[in-house]
Amino acid sequence: MWQALKRLYHRLGSPKWFFEISAKWSPWFLWIGAALMAAGLVWGLAYAPADYLQGNSFRIIYIHVPSALLSQSAYVMMAVGGLIGLVWKMKLAFVVSKVIAPIGATMAVLALLTGAIWGKPTWGTWWVWDARLTSMLILLFLYFGVIALHNAIENEDLANKAAAILSIVGTINIPIIKYSVEWWNTLHQPATITLTKKPTMAPEMFIPLVFTILAFYCWFAVWLFARTRNEILWRERRTQWVKKWVRDNAL
């Protein structure tokens, strides 16, 4: 058991192994994600009934909730990657952390924009400075901070460490986002999905949401793999296996 774990750890730390395995997995995540996204969006946009209060504007939920969830999960992954990099000096963990930041930032932007646009017909305003919206904005700024550190610090080792520390400290914001709708008065509605309670939505509204959430996570894997593969190619550009791979995949 211990031996197997140790082997797995060394493989996970091996860029070449990750490069090969991610090439095999990517198409699966891409196409399963595409099928889920298509099914979820067609169902959610055209077939699900309208909300009795919000009418059809509630259909924004099928991209708002997945992007908001993913922006937070991605953040935790980025922080965990940073922690693994700091503690066990695993290079690949730092690489994964670094490439998550721009992806997570796009998800936070999507959640904030769709939230603002949804807020206009529902609350009568694009934006309020309440706890949920403000903590989501802080999440976006944390992503910007991590990206800026990587861009600004020339020394890669130092940049990785600084970004890791910022990500780890910033995880304090994640429970604040989650509980913001319970701790403070807010316009934002409480959680749509909880793992412990039955959904408060009708199944024909809820199931397509589950589909699009899974689709977002599948595509996140595709983006993460693609960016990590790029980083690996560049870092290992002087090795024989990369040269051979480039020769075999010439433009």
Added chain:
Amino acid sequence: MHFDSLNSFFAMGGHGFYVWLCYGIFALIMAVNFLSPAIKRRQILKDIERQMRREQK
């Protein structure tokens, strides 16, 4: 089907502007996430090929 015509589908009960604006931004952000690593990859491949040619000389 919730809507009885294509027009009412696009109108989204008067909320069409908000719904389709959101989905437009969604499409744009998905495209960015798929395309930007692909473009970067082409660039990296070119750079590595140039480096390999230099080494052969």
